Amino acid sequence: MTALAPTLQAFFTDRLIAQHQASAHTVAAYRDTFRLLLCFAEAHVGKAPSVLDVGDLDADVIGAFLVHLRDDRHNGPRTRNARLSAVHALFRYAALRHPEHAATIQGVLAVPPARFERADIAFLDQDEVEALLAAPDRSRWFGRRDHALLAVAIQTGLRVSELTGLTCGDVHLGAGPHVRCVGKCRKQRATPLTTGVMAVLRAWLDERGAAEGDPLFSTSRGRRLSTDAVALIVAKHVEAAAQFCPTLASKNVSPHVLRHTAAMRLLHAGVDTSTIALWLGHEQVETTQIYLHADQTIKERALARTAPLGAAPGRYRPPDMLLAFLEQLR
Numbered sequence: 001m002t003a004l005a006p007t008l009q010a011f012f013t014d015r016l017i018a019q020h021q022a023s024a025h026t027v028a029a030y031r032d033t034f035r036l037l038l039c040f041a042e043a044h045v046g047k048a049p050s051v052l053d054v055g056d057l058d059a060d061v062i063g064a065f066l067v068h069l070r071d072d073r074h075n076g077p078r079t080r081n082a083r084l085s086a087v088h089a090l091f092r093y094a095a096l097r098h099p100e101h102a103a104t105i106q107g108v109l110a111v112p113p114a115r116f117e118r119a120d121i122a123f124l125d126q127d128e129v130e131a132l133l134a135a136p137d138r139s140r141w142f143g144r145r146d147h148a149l150l151a152v153a154i155q156t157g158l159r160v161s162e163l164t165g166l167t168c169g170d171v172h173l174g175a176g177p178h179v180r181c182v183g184k185c186r187k188q189r190a191t192p193l194t195t196g197v198m199a200v201l202r203a204w205l206d207e208r209g210a211a212e213g214d215p216l217f218s219t220s221r222g223r224r225l226s227t228d229a230v231a232l233i234v235a236k237h238v239e240a241a242a243q244f245c246p247t248l249a250s251k252n253v254s255p256h257v258l259r260h261t262a263a264m265r266l267l268h269a270g271v272d273t274s275t276i277a278l279w280l281g282h283e284q285v286e287t288t289q290i291y292l293h294a295d296q297t298i299k300e301r302a303l304a305r306t307a308p309l310g311a312a313p314g315r316y317r318p319p320d321m322l323l324a325f326l327e328q329l330r
Contacts, residue, residue, distance in 0.1 A: 002053040003098055005157050008034060012232070025161075033086040033141060037075075040065050054098055059107035064085060077116035084113055122251060123260040129154055131245035132253075135237040140219070141207075146233050148204040149217045149225075152179065153255060156191040157262030157280050159183065159253040160227045169212030173202055181283040230255050263288070 016022040016030065037057070038049035043058050044064060062084075069075040069083060088109055095105045120175050124132065133150055137143035170180045177193040192203065208214070215224040225233075234255050236269055242248040251257070259280070277288040281298040 002051055003094075003101070004049055004054050004057070006050050007054065007094050007097055007168075008098075010195070011090050015089075015093050015248040018322045028083065030086045036083070036088065036092070037062075037065055037067075040068055049192040054094055054101040055104050058104050059111055062108050062111050066114075070114075070182070077114040086110065087111075094275065120160050121260050121264075122253070122256065122257050122265040124251070124253070125247075126239070128245050128248050128251075129261065131241040131248065132237055134244075135241040144204060144207065146221065146237060147219060148200050149230070149233065150237065150258070151197050151200045153258040154261055154265075155194055155197045157259045157266075159193065159259060159281075160230050162281075163229060163255070164225050164227055165218065167206060167212060168208060168210050168214050171199055171201055171205060171216060173205075184283070187281060189278070189281050227255075234258065 012027065012030070016027055019093065024032075038052065040049070040062055041052055041057060042049055044319060046054065046059060066080050066084060069080045075083075086113075091105045091108045094101065097104070100159065104291075133147065133154070135312075136146040136150070138147055152158065152166075153160075155180060158166075158179075158181055165181060166181060172178050172180070173193075177192040177198045180188065180190050182188050183206055204216075208216075208218075210218075210222070214222065215314060217225050217230075219229075231254060234253060236251045238248055238251075263276055263280060264281060267273075271279075273288040277281075280288070282288055
């Protein structure tokens with residue numbers, strides 16, 4: 001057995017699981033990356049994965065692997081960058097254990113991520129939000145569940161995994177009503193609830209009549225909704241709401257768009273980006289800057305506060321009553 005196999009095994013067992021205590025989603029993403037890489041390297045180098053050495057995975061092989069992801073698997077830049085990030089994490093770990101492969105490791109770590117254009121942030125305006133919340137048929141159990149789920153998602157901005165992970169005990173409707181969740185990196189946070197959403201959740205909890213550990217949003221059999229199920233619920237009600245709000249038909253509305261909507265509503269209300277970052281559970285405040293770029297109204301207000309060079313500040317006032325009369329003729 002060469003150096004690569006025990007290093008890769010230790011990377012998962014010691015670094016990811018024992019030291020970083022990475023989530024199951026992270027472990028699965030890294031596992032899939034290295035499964036793809038080892039299969040590619042086997043065909044490219046001509047060695048079985050168990051006999052590959054660190055030196056066999058040099059910068060040229062990693063570069064060819066990234067091209068394979070782009071051309072053969074048709075992966076986008078974000079996916080390729082995520083795979084490269086996993087490879088870089090392994091090689092940073094290997095650098096401490098195998099200094100004899102320093103040149104190879106430095107070459108791999110120097111492979112840059114792909115650049116890509118960032119799409120505009122999609123979010124719903126007030127009319128679209130109202131149409132979406134009105135879409136579920138609240139005379140039925142499923143409709144009341146979906147209405148509560150959509151109301152919580154739009155107001156709190158929880159990630160879809162955080163929504164599906166909520167239990168009845170995570171909802172606190174006493175003084176300072178809020179929901180508690182565990183987000184990325186196992187960070188716990190509490191998100192306040194508005195009076196309207198609190199009323200919706202109180203009625204839903206009374207109807208659920210479930211124990212604190214039971215899922216807040218469940219199937220008819222009491223099982224936790226999957227993230228795919230939530231995506232289908234959102235798509236279903238967006239299609240129904242588009243009949244009354246045509247602008248919804250031109251938007252690709254996913255559960256994450258509801259998260260963007262919560263952030264933009266906070267931004268329009270004048271909440272600063274550092275508070276929005278705490279609200280959404282962002283690791284870095286810089287992540288929240290995307291909403292500033294997406295909000296055209298903020299840019300228009302900034303433009304309105306500027307004046308041409310050399311112009312006196314203040315509103316223009318006609319110097320004569322006759323000119324003032326003509327100015328009003330619009």
